Amino acid sequence: MPLIIHSRDADKDMEQILKTEYLKQPFSAVMHCFSSGQSLANTAIELGFYLSMSGIITFPKSHNLRNIFSKVPIDKILVExxxxxxxxxxxxxxxxxxxxxxxxxxxxxxxxxxxxxxxSEITSKNFDRLFKKASN
Structure with missing residues (x-):
């Protein structure tokens, strides 16, 4: 079962924690309701994690967040x-x-x-890949 991570206003701390803990024991994870910065997104991608977009992505002032998501590999995107x-x-x-x-x-x-x-097809397959037991 993947780890579900909800991080707000703690990007630097979260990056350090994720890198440290991943070195101890690799794990799968999803950055739930991702609304952080490019650096945390890069760290999550480097570790093979998924980033989940929420309704925030539709907000008029969320240009930066849409730009960050545009750089995430499509096979690592979820929608919630x-x-x-x-x-x-x-x-x-x-x-x-x-x-x-x-x-x-x-x-x-x-x-x-x-x-x-x-x-929708791609993000559904991403979900199935991440949550294998849920898709059986």
Whole structure:
């Protein structure tokens, strides 16, 4: 089972912890609701972790976050709702619902210049690869 990591406002500390612990015993992980900087994204990618995009990616002022995700290998991307929080545009400020994930995925697809169907197929396969037991 992969480690689920939710890190906010602690990029340098998190980078150090991840590198130190990974050297002791390699593990798989997902950076849940990723909204950190490029350096932590790079560390996560170097360690083979997945980065999960939430509704934050749809916010008008999230240009930097979209740029960071554009540099992540597509086979390391996941999409999530983070329900009941962080509803994507145009539902921002409302209680997040699982059905809103399509709005987040559409922005993800645009970041990678692909159709929503192709993006959904890839991110679903990524989920299956990371959470093997869940997909059986």
């Amino acid at each position: 709702t983070d329900s009941p929080y962080l509803s994507p545009v145009p539902f921002r400020g409302k209680r997040n619902e699982p059905s809103f994930i399509l709005n987040t995925a559409k922005v993800g697809a645009s970041i990678f210049s692909m159709s929503i169907n192709r993006f």
